[in-house]
Amino acid sequence: MTAPLIRVDNLAKHYQLGDTDVPALRGVSLEIARGSFVAVMGPSGSGKSTFMNLLGCLDLPSGGRYWLAGEEVSSLSDDALAALRNRRIGFVFQHFNLLPRTSALDNVALPLLYRGQTADERRAHAAQRLCQVGLGERMDHHPAQLSGGQQQRVAIARALVGDPALVLADEPTGALDSRTGIEIMAVLQQLNREGLTVVVVTHERDIAAYTDRIIQFRDGLVVADLVNERRDAEADLAELAAR
Numbered sequence: 001m002t003a004p005l006i007r008v009d010n011l012a013k014h015y016q017l018g019d020t021d022v023p024a025l026r027g028v029s030l031e032i033a034r035g036s037f038v039a040v041m042g043p044s045g046s047g048k049s050t051f052m053n054l055l056g057c058l059d060l061p062s063g064g065r066y067w068l069a070g071e072e073v074s075s076l077s078d079d080a081l082a083a084l085r086n087r088r089i090g091f092v093f094q095h096f097n098l099l100p101r102t103s104a105l106d107n108v109a110l111p112l113l114y115r116g117q118t119a120d121e122r123r124a125h126a127a128q129r130l131c132q133v134g135l136g137e138r139m140d141h142h143p144a145q146l147s148g149g150q151q152q153r154v155a156i157a158r159a160l161v162g163d164p165a166l167v168l169a170d171e172p173t174g175a176l177d178s179r180t181g182i183e184i185m186a187v188l189q190q191l192n193r194e195g196l197t198v199v200v201v202t203h204e205r206d207i208a209a210y211t212d213r214i215i216q217f218r219d220g221l222v223v224a225d226l227v228n229e230r231r232d233a234e235a236d237l238a239e240l241a242a243r
Helices: 048-055 078-088 106-115 119-132 149-159 178-193 233-242
Strands: 007-017 022-030 037-041 063-068 089-092 166-170 197-201 212-217 221-227
Touching: 007 048, 022 048, 022 063, 022 221, 037 048, 037 178, 048 063, 048 166, 048 178, 048 197, 078 089, 078 106, 106 119, 106 149, 119 149, 149 166, 149 178, 166 178, 178 197, 178 233
Parallel strands: 037 197, 037 212, 089 166, 166 197
Antiparallel strands: 007 022, 007 063, 212 221
């Protein structure tokens, strides 16, 4: 049996606000298999964003343990966490987080600066990833010259450029219209079919419908963990085009 890519055991996170202890995550245990496409849902304050930050090694838990690709990361140093993020995790954000005065190609190549590759190697890898998300003819464009959907594709290419084991997408369609959101989910579905593990945080049930598993949080706990027969984003786009 293949080991899970993600395993968390009794994962907890508390924040101290003055004299008040605020539990954001209250002992979550679950596994995510390699090659999964998972949606994490929940209302504001449910713990879903805290959970995403812990999975992304952007924060350390107050309690419990977390393994990523068999490596326990719960108590790593800040430097070790940064190295792990660069090596194993790609991030996609709601508002793209692109450098405005930098071309799409150089935005995508940026994470490779920390890997000791030459400029030509970085740009070659970045070009490959931009072609993969359908932006081979937009490599020299700056973000202001691209639509919102194209900017998010650049962000996805940037997440992929380091060949991560895991892509974490935080509300990746939140700044997009509904049709463009489906286009982005089609890109993520295709990447998942190619073997990439994708975890999406979303508050939109229509977006979660494109994933294979929906984990729902409330009050820092998992209240539902559902297998989902995902919708086909490409089929939905074809249906929209035919109207």
